[in-house]
Amino acid sequence: MGDNKNLPGIVAMVVAAALFTVMDAGMKLLAQHYSPMQVTALRSLASFPLVYVYVAWRSSFAAMLRVRWPLHMARGALAVFMLASFVYGLRLLPMTETYAIFYVAPLLITALSVPLLGERVGAARWLAIGIGLTGVLVVLRPTGGGVLTLGGLAIIAAAVCYTISAIAIRILGRTDSMESLMFWLISMLAVGSTALAWPHWQAVRASDAWIIAGVGITGFCAQWGVTYAFRHGEVSAVAPFEYTSLVWTLGLDRLIWKHDPDGYTLLGAAIIISAGLFLVRRERVRVEAEHP
Numbered sequence: 001m002g003d004n005k006n007l008p009g010i011v012a013m014v015v016a017a018a019l020f021t022v023m024d025a026g027m028k029l030l031a032q033h034y035s036p037m038q039v040t041a042l043r044s045l046a047s048f049p050l051v052y053v054y055v056a057w058r059s060s061f062a063a064m065l066r067v068r069w070p071l072h073m074a075r076g077a078l079a080v081f082m083l084a085s086f087v088y089g090l091r092l093l094p095m096t097e098t099y100a101i102f103y104v105a106p107l108l109i110t111a112l113s114v115p116l117l118g119e120r121v122g123a124a125r126w127l128a129i130g131i132g133l134t135g136v137l138v139v140l141r142p143t144g145g146g147v148l149t150l151g152g153l154a155i156i157a158a159a160v161c162y163t164i165s166a167i168a169i170r171i172l173g174r175t176d177s178m179e180s181l182m183f184w185l186i187s188m189l190a191v192g193s194t195a196l197a198w199p200h201w202q203a204v205r206a207s208d209a210w211i212i213a214g215v216g217i218t219g220f221c222a223q224w225g226v227t228y229a230f231r232h233g234e235v236s237a238v239a240p241f242e243y244t245s246l247v248w249t250l251g252l253d254r255l256i257w258k259h260d261p262d263g264y265t266l267l268g269a270a271i272i273i274s275a276g277l278f279l280v281r282r283e284r285v286r287v288e289a290e291h292p
Contacts, residue, residue: 009233013241016225019218021248024090024098025256026215030208031091037197040083042204044189046216051186054224059179067176067184075168076188080196082161083189085154092151095249096261100139100269101155103243106276107132108163116167125282128275135271141264178227239280243273 023043030039055061090098107129114121121129140152172181204212229238246269253259 006233006237009229009231009238010241012225012232013229013238014244016222016229017242017245018248019222019225021095021099021245021252023215023218023222024095024249025252026211026218027087028090028095029211029256030215031087033205033208034202035197035200036084036087036091037193038201039087040080041190041193041197042212043083043215043219044186044193046212047220048186048190048216050216050220051182054220055179055183059177063177064180064183067180068172071168071172072176072180072184073188075165075172076185076192078161078165078168079185079189080192082158082165084193084196085161086158089151089154089158092149093155094257094259094261095253096246096259096269097139097152097265098155099246099249100261100265100272101136101152102159102162103246103269103272103276104132104136104156105159105162105166106239106279107272108159109166110279112163112167116164117170122282125279128278128282132272132275135268135275137268138271139265139268182223182227240277243276246273 027039027043030042034042055064086098086102089101093101110121110125111129136156169181229241250261253261
């Protein structure tokens, strides 16, 4: 598949990365006034009507019942904890640091694919994983003077949950439709996070309605964009462009919160991204060798 055929997928991924950062900026603004669990609920409730319409257009609701329920429920529980942890860390840390730490997720996916999926990972890829984790330590700076805080640990926890959920998608994707994956994830997020947030639910301010709507719309469109990107382009060609989100986080941090990242954060992010790009490149070479 030539680069010109990958162009639609690449464009979709770049746009999706930008939309995800806008969504996260909205959640960071909301997290200043609401609990992380309520922000999680508001995000999923805002996206649900769009997912409902999407499923009605693309499939049937009867088809949504023919799924592997145990894995869907486990993924839903992981998603609630993941998003709440991410929002908690996002409330305490600048967006740039948050994203730099969360970029470890693709490395963790590669590492956990060995015990959970039975995939083989060679010495070079294990080395890349180790280097990437070193980059996370650079960002966290566990020396007493860095950002090894509850916020940083919350983002690591969110990355681990995201990793396990991504592996569950690989397994579910063998039997269940993309529509069911999106529908049940958002449904379980909405029900689970709302139930957990309800005892301490705060009245939603009218002035926040536009932020909540924006979070729901950008979140849905970004998820659709990622799905389109991986369906219309080679994974090895499309995946690296997810890292363009760092550019958007730098801009939003500067524009909204007047924050500029320090050298440690940029160095750690560069190490993590380099390790991730190396893994993508190795995967592309392996696929080309197997299917010349």
